[in-house]
Amino acid sequence: MTNPYKFVIGFKSLTNDLLIIKIKIMNKTDLIDAMAEQAGISKAAAKKALEGALTEIGSALKDGKRVSLVGFGSFSVSERAAREGRNPQTGKTIQIAAKNVVKFKAGSELSGAVN
Known part of the structure; x- marks a missing residue:
């Protein structure tokens, strides 16, 4: 183990x-x-x-699609818009491309179990 x-x-x-x-x-x-x-x-x-x-x-x-597991939580996909960022090594401004990101929202039973 x-x-x-x-x-x-x-x-x-x-x-x-x-x-x-x-x-x-x-x-x-x-x-x-x-x-x-x-x-x-x-x-x-x-x-x-x-x-x-x-x-x-x-x-x-x-x-x-959205995936919902009652009591546990739900997974969904959200689009993150393109934005400007900074290269931490050089300080130069860079373009960060748009992308899809996975989000998770805990259900009430899961939230209650961890608190």
Whole structure:
């Protein structure tokens, strides 16, 4: 099993004290393991189910559809307009092209579960 923790190192803004935060993360393998245990199925079946679900969500979003999972949340695609930005190395103004971005809005049950 992989290390479920990610360490973020930074400084507290006012005192410049070193701040190390330990964040627990879940990756795809961990999710597959949890799905298999929760559903009482093999890891291979859980992997196939997860990959199928992610493929279908991606296909729906690519077609411009909104994907709503009641209680969990909804995925949608939004167009981000072209804009001007700055190259941080040179300070030069650059054009940033328009693009589509995926947005996620958490559902009420998910929001309640994390609070």
